[in-house]
Amino acid sequence: MTQATTTADPDDLIFDVQDVTLRFGGVTSLQNVSLQMRRGEILAVIGPNGAGKTSLFNSLTGVYTPQEGQILLRARPGDQPVSVLGQKTHVVNHLGVARTFQNIRLFPALTALENVKVGVETRQKSGPVSAMLGLPWQRREERESTSQAYALLDRVGLAGRANELAGSLPYGEQRRLEIARALGTDPGVILLDEPAAGTNPAEKQELAALIKQVNHDGVGVLLIEHDMKLVMSVADRIVVLNFGSRIAEGTPEQIQRDPAVVAAYLGTSEEEAVAELDTHDQPELHVIDTSGGVTGAGSAGGPATGEEQA
Amino acid sequence: MNRRVSLPPWVGRLLACLGGSVVLAMMVGKQQGSKDDYGLAFREAVLNPRIFYFLLVGVLVFLGITYQDVVRRYAGRPGVRPLLAGVLILLASYFLMKWYDPLGDGKLATFGAAVTSTPAVAPVARIFFGWLWWVGLLVTAAATAAAIVWRLRWLAWASAAVSVLVGAIAVAAHSLAVSFAGGIDHSFGAQTALIGNLVLAGAGVVAAMSRVETARTREFVERVMAFRPGLPLVAMGVVLGVLALVAATWFDPGGKNLTLVDTQHLFAGSALSGVASAYLAWLGYAVFAVVVVLAATAVWTAQKTLGYVAAGGAVVAILVTLATLHDISATATKAGYPGSAGEWQNLGTGGWVLCIALFSAGAGGLIAARRAPVIAPEPALARGSGALGRLHQVGTSTTLLSLTLFGVGLALFYPPTATAFWQQALVTDIGVYVLLAIGLNVVIGWAGLLDLGYIAFYALGSYTTAYFTGSLPVQPPIHLSPLWAIPVAIAVCLIAGVVLGGPTLRLRGDYLAIVTLGFGEIIRIIAVNNPGDFTNGPRGVARAVPHPVIDLGFIRFEWGGSQLQYWYLLLVLLALVFLLFWRLEGSRLGRAWAAVREDEVAAQATGVNTTRVKLLAFAIGASTSGLAGVFFASQVGYFNPQNFILNNSILVVAFVVFGGMGSLTGAIAGAAVLTWLPDFLRDQVPSEDRIMWIGAVLIVMMIFRPAGLIPARRRKAELTGLAGHDPSVDQDLRAVPAGEGV
Structure with missing residues (x-):
């Protein structure tokens, strides 16, 4: 809990993922994936469609239980490492892992404020009896959760929308509301699954600022994103997945220069990718159409089927 | 090569409207044939000249739909809604309500025939019951309609005045005729006719006074x-x-x-x-x-x-x-x-x-x-309990x-002031089912769990009461008064709810419904099978369950003297349960229920322990049912497993859905209306047809007001389409419901 612990242990890892393999029947969605997420960093996971990014997220949050490997979690400074495998989703959340979804999953018939309050209130204690009787501590908790939720909405820039139904908010605001709800659970690390999907350039800029701000406030950010511009601008490190395996890891500059990554995105062999890298001084991954090329192969179809089983 | 014969759309519409008229004609009147002529009722409904009235209704509906552009232009005019309401109330008072209790069926037709054939009755009464009732209705309704369509202010004022006059005459004629006839009369026909006429007059006044093109009823009421x-x-x-x-x-x-x-x-x-x-x-x-x-x-x-x-x-x-x-x-x-x-x-x-x-x-x-206007602080951050x-x-x-x-x-x-029959109905039918509906609303409306075996907890509560008051063959270790059995029954049902819910609540939707349905039947069949001579089998309890007693030494009150005493006990219970659940709805548990109902996966990922939350909903609903069971057992005294059949479970579900899922007032209103309706229809339609009419009410309701009588705000938002408010929101980009992948 103390700052001393953090500084005393520079290799304090939030996630320590060792050789995780996740299969759905005969389809292997993740193959011996290892990654380390350090405290205080923004780590991005990229890869073509069907590479297993969301499967990785679901494994980290307890939705899926990988057959092999080990995932150790130490969400908040000073925590003992806990294995995520086999834990229920809400338990993993209580351990300090919050997440958003690729396709927004708010509670659309609740107001924006209520959405965030649901998150905040999972950390509260009062039960049904005290709620029915309106006991003092329940009222106090109610007030606390409301003011915390307002503060969070303010933080993501939705304070003026507090009493609107979540489902009636514009798309970009729904994305931010989902982040606010996730932050409401007071996480040590937040997993963002394609937070920029479907947002316009202006919203992307706001989002990048928000992600940096959240990270600055001491919450680790694990990010899945297709928008390379956003990834390159916010991420401290990047892990690249393809066909369920980790093919590269490094700083944004390293990743941009990695032939294997370029090959995966172009759907070509590494030699051609090297040639491509030679012709351009500054290859720009973000201009490559990430939604097209590499999804056609049978092995890429596998993880997608797996995801639908959820 | 694929040539399809396509009729113009109006042909199908006309056929549908006429078909509907025939169905309606068959619904009005007896449905049964006689012993040697099965088709009697059918021919009476369809071949009798009265079928033309129904076909006329069908044609009118057809015209209304076909020319709805024209109709809608006039239907929006100020005064149209009160006009329709007034006509409907008057029709109800003339054809549904009783006008004089002692006489036959007591309807206007019977009473009117008797009055007009008695020369000694005051002439006002004879005129009203002779022709004024229907001439008045036709004239005022037609005049008001004409005034609305052609914007004739003088006609609107005139028809309003005539309406008031006719209403007053109705009451006067009725009281004259009744005082002439003597006899005890508690009918409300004349009063209803007065109300209908006043509403008609209101339509006239609105039409005469208003200067706008379209009526804004809701705004007007709010204003x-x-x-x-x-x-x-x-x-x-x-x-x-x-x-x-x-x-x-x-x-x-x-x-x-x-x-x-x-x-x-x-x-x-x-x-x-x-x-x-x-x-x-x-x-x-x-x-x-x-x-x-x-x-x-x-x-x-x-x-x-x-x-x-x-x-x-x-x-x-x-x-x-x-x-x-x-x-x-x-x-x-x-x-x-x-x-x-x-x-x-x-x-x-x-x-x-x-x-x-x-x-x-x-x-x-x-x-x-x-x-009262208070200088309110800015609601946003200033007030804590804003949401x-x-x-x-x-x-x-x-x-x-x-x-x-x-x-x-x-x-x-x-x-x-109600008759003994209605007091009985209030307590045994309406009140108990209102309590059950409030409880089931927690399970279905708030947590979104379809429970088709809800009546089983009611049975558990009843049998627990019977056991602890010594009414079953097996005697309990301690005898309790029914009021003391309340906490015991609630505890038993809580435990039963947890025991049933624990293993089954990981199921969703239809699967859960089937499991709960099975549970309901198991409880009933156990009661029938009488294991260990505990439940006394299909005969029901062995001795009457005693009435509740409050005995504080210096004051002693025992229920059972009249149904009214039970009614007030029930009101206290209802008020208590309502208050507690109302608080619950706005609490963190209420929001967690809504979250689980909306999107279970997202709720889990947000840290909601969905199993615990669903279990709580199940247990709280079950204990309310148990409370209703205690009340039921001690009120009726004798009961048997027949009281806990599947049909009753389904009825309670229907009450909740009809009233408005997730809305407390809705659950109360739904249960009250749907339990009141059969008793009300008892006098209006052949008794075998009552359930058919209730079915018709349900169908019409679900088509035209699917969110229920009094929709819950949260539920209403689900049904009316969320992105509907904002055109910039792409429909496809909405949050997906649960079960469509992570």
Whole structure:
């Protein structure tokens, strides 16, 4: 809990993922994936469609239980490492892992404020009896959760929308509301699954600022994103997945220069990718159409089927 | 190569409308054939010339749909809605309501025929029952419609005046005819006709006064309510109170129908207590006047303190009235007055209606006090419980609050004036099922779990009560009074809910419904099979379950004297459960339920322990059912497994859905309406057809108002389409519902 612990242990890892393999029947969605997420960093996971990014997220949050490997979690400074495998989703959340979804999953018939309050209130204690009787501590908790939720909405820039139904908010605001709800659970690390999907350039800029701000406030950010511009601008490190395996890891500059990554995105062999890298001084991954090329192969179809089983 | 013969769309529409008319024709009237002619009823429905009336209705509907552009242009005009409402009320009063109880079926046709064939009746009555009732309806309705369509203000005023006149004549003719005929009459036909005529007159006035093209009914109502919140309640109180003080019966030993003044004369010089005799002489008028003036001033000046004072005054006035009513009946019985049947007996409607009036006025004062303009801080960050407040504010607009309070007044003081049949129906059918619906609303409406075995917990509560009161063959270790059995039964049902829910709540939707359905049947069949001679099998309990007793040593009260006592016990239980659940809805558990219902995966990822939350919903719903079971067992005394069949589970589900899933007031309204309807229809349609009509009501309701009678705000948002408000939101980009992948 103390700052001393953090500084005393520079290799304090939030996630320590060792050789995780996740299969759905005969389809292997993740193959011996290892990654380390350090405290205080923004780590991005990229890869073509069907590479297993969301499967990785679901494994980290307890939705899926990988057959092999080990995932150790130490969400908040000073925590003992806990294995995520086999834990229920809400338990993993209580351990300090919050997440958003690729396709927004708010509670659309609740107001924006209520959405965030649901998150905040999972950390509260009062039960049904005290709620029915309106006991003092329940009222106090109610007030606390409301003011915390307002503060969070303010933080993501939705304070003026507090009493609107979540489902009636514009798309970009729904994305931010989902982040606010996730932050409401007071996480040590937040997993963002394609937070920029479907947002316009202006919203992307706001989002990048928000992600940096959240990270600055001491919450680790694990990010899945297709928008390379956003990834390159916010991420401290990047892990690249393809066909369920980790093919590269490094700083944004390293990743941009990695032939294997370029090959995966172009759907070509590494030699051609090297040639491509030679012709351009500054290859720009973000201009490559990430939604097209590499999804056609049978092995890429596998993880997608797996995801639908959820 | 693929040539399809396509008819113009209007052909199909016409056929559908005519087909609908034939179905309606078959529904109206008996459905059964005779022993040797199965098709009798069918031919009577279809081949009788009356089929043309129904076909005409079908053609009208067809024309309305086909030319809906034209119709809609006029239908939006101010006054159309009250016109339709007035005509419907009048039709109901003429063809559904009773006009004179002692005579045959008591309908207008029968009574009218008798009146017109008796030359000695006053001519006003003979004219009204002869032709004025239908001529008046036709003329006023047609004139108002014409005034609306052609914007003839003079015609609108004229038809409004005629409507009021016809209404007044209806009441006068009825009372003349009844006083001529004698006999005890509690019918409401004439009063309903008066109301219908007044609504028609209102339509005329609206049409004459308005200057706008389209009516904005909701806005209008809100504006009226916002003008002086509480004013309609106070006005209602004044009207009812004046009627009660001047015209209504206060005491009727042996059908004497004495008004307040008559009652005072009757008790002059009797052993009546000081307060009561003062009440009859002047105090009654005085307290009513004081309460009304206080409430009206509070409403008009919007003063908080004065509003509360008015409400307090109303409570005192009601207590004094009740004391007087008790004194009247007790004194008359003690003095052996002929026809007096005991305390609280022989009281007419007057005292109770005055209580309703006082309650209404007091409620108006209360609303004025609560809605009094306060310099509110900015609601956003300043006020802590903003969200909670908002949820319930939306649910309780001033209109709804006024209606609810008036409903409470009716629930408190109407039942004593009802007939024994309706008192029985109120307790055994309506009240118990309202309690069940409130409980099931937690499970279905809030947590979104379809429970088809809900009645099993009701059975558990009933049998637990029977066991602990020693009514089963197996004797308990300790005997409990039914009131003491309440906590035990609640605990048993809580445990049963957890035991059933624990393994099954990981199932979703349909699967859960099947499991709960099975559970319901298992409990019933166990009760039938009588294991270990515990339940006494299909015969039901061995000895009657005793009535509840409160025995505090110095005061002892035992239920069972009349259904009314049970009604008030039920009201207390209902109020308690309502209050507790109302708080629950706005609490963190209520929000967690909504989250689980909306998107279980997202709720889990947000840290909601969905299993625990669902289990709580199940257990809380089950314990409410158990509470209802205790009440039921001790009220009826004898019961058997037949009381807990699957059909009853389904009925409760229907009540919740009909009333509006997830809405507390909706669950109450749904259960009340749907349990009241069969008893109401008992007099209106052949008894075998009642369920068919209820089915028709359900179908129409679900088509035209799928969110229920009083929709919950959260549920309404789900049904009306979320992105609908904002055109910039792409429909495809909405949050996906649960079960469509992570």
